[in-house]
Amino acid sequence: MITGTQLNVIQQALLNRTKKVSLNNTWRMLHDSEAIGRVRGRDLHLDDLDFVRLDQIYKQYRKVEADINIPKGLSRFEHVKYSINEKDTNKSVFSDYLVFASVNAALPLKSGMLDISHPKFLATIDINEVDTSAIKQLVIVENGDMMVHLYKWHQYLPEQWQGSLFLYRGQGKNIKLVNELLERLADTAKIAVYSDFDPSGLLIVLNYISSRDIYIVVPKDWQNLDEEHSSNGLQIYLKQISQSINFDETFAKYTILNDIFQHMKKKKLAIMQENVHLMNGLDIIRVI
Known part of the structure; x- marks a missing residue:
């Protein structure tokens, strides 16, 4: 072939x-x-x-x-207008689509409001079909499995964030689409990023910081987490910290990211999102 x-x-x-x-x-x-x-x-x-x-x-x-x-x-x-093999294109089937989930917020489309508040239901949509002006609060989620199981963990968020739209960060081209969506949102829209609680997760948050306010989702009482926590992935932390990245310099500009990273470094922490039910809940903090 x-x-x-x-x-x-x-x-x-x-x-x-x-x-x-x-x-x-x-x-x-x-x-x-x-x-x-x-x-x-x-x-x-x-x-x-x-x-x-x-x-x-x-x-x-x-x-x-x-x-x-x-x-x-x-x-x-x-x-297929040009090729006998429809797979003979470098475009992934879902590469140009955003993936949303919700517990009780409707997805605003230019054609009207769409109820997507169903367990394990993910809405896949072209960015140009979304009424971006109507999005008031958005949580960007790093891991796809967390999107599928939103109904099992949304209650750990602060109450005022539980009714947000949730958006999958995606892979490859999807990541660029998420950035494009953020550029189209109103300045008053609140954006939170929920990534793994590890150095790489902080880098993901950093990528979304621009002219707008960004919030970070973290385990409640994260200051008390230590290396002995049952959900801590020590080997994951050691692998990430061995990368040729100056994490101290990278996060120094942002007080909260620097504070979190310094604690991660001191306690050698890497806790994946999927362990949310073993935490004491989640906090959402403005990145400054």
Whole structure:
């Protein structure tokens, strides 16, 4: 099976009609499996018969001629207009969508309010469908499993935050979408970040600090947590702290983040979100 990236290499060769190409992994594969070209040192030399064969290979996988430009970032639904294999796109199925959950807050859409307050229900939506002006309070959650099980832990939050919208931080492109959403929110919207209670979690909070106020979700009485706590992941802490990051310098500008990090460092703490039910509850503190 030839990948989308390899097909793009073939497409460029057909368009440019280059008679000599560098013998990279794609051309090595085409030479070995399809007898394309002749190896000369570090190059592969192509002739007219090779281009005929390359065109045949290209048409085995694509529905259009090589001179038709295929837009980047297409969904699978859109990509099948051009490709026989709908998975021949580098776009993840849910890469362009935000993931929300709620206990009692409706999700404001431009088409109206959507009730998403159902156990284990996650709303996946295009950012342009969200009425961002109507979002008043948002909690960004690091781990997906915590989103699924929101109904089992929301009560540990301060009461005034339990009715928030909850947004999954996501991976890859989703992270950029979350940042874009924050930029669209009203200045009066309150934003809290709930990450793991460890140095890496503090870095996540730091990434959201800009011109707006940000709040951090932490275990209640975090000052009393120590290395012997049953939920502490000492090895996780040691692995994170061994990274080539100057954590002291990174958090020094923000009093609360620095205070929390210094306590983490002193007690060697790394406590994952999933241990929330073993804490004494959660606090939400403004980052200053």
